[in-house]
Amino acid sequence: MNTLSTHRKHVDHSSDYQDLAGLIYLLQAFAFVFGGIPFIFAVFLDYVNKHHVKGTWLESHYQWQIKTFWVALALVVIGTLTLPYLIGFVVLIAATIWVIHRIAYGWITLNNAKEIKKAPRFPLT
Numbered sequence: 001m002n003t004l005s006t007h008r009k010h011v012d013h014s015s016d017y018q019d020l021a022g023l024i025y026l027l028q029a030f031a032f033v034f035g036g037i038p039f040i041f042a043v044f045l046d047y048v049n050k051h052h053v054k055g056t057w058l059e060s061h062y063q064w065q066i067k068t069f070w071v072a073l074a075l076v077v078i079g080t081l082t083l084p085y086l087i088g089f090v091v092l093i094a095a096t097i098w099v100i101h102r103i104a105y106g107w108i109t110l111n112n113a114k115e116i117k118k119a120p121r122f123p124l125t
Contacts, residue, residue, distance in 0.1 A: 017053050018110065020045065021061045025107040028068065043069040057115035061106060064116045068102040
């Protein structure tokens, strides 16, 4: 006679969520090619899965990615609204450089299986 066991083995899924974080960095990078749409999918995946990594070193990556999205969105809105005053070009170029830095730094840190350390509080960090 077969019986069902209610005892589950603890399965470590951290590598799955590490791979997902890498996919999210890739989606963020693809946003430059596909007009920002992949960035929206990326932040959606971050929000849906961040509770799975709470309390682990991967939590810092999910928070990093979410913050990258919201600050980038704010900068793009500000840059777009100020385009008629020419300062918008500067804001959009700075936003692009900042997002590229955030994606590259996060991806490299993730591939080294390290937590993103909290930096001192500077604007846009």
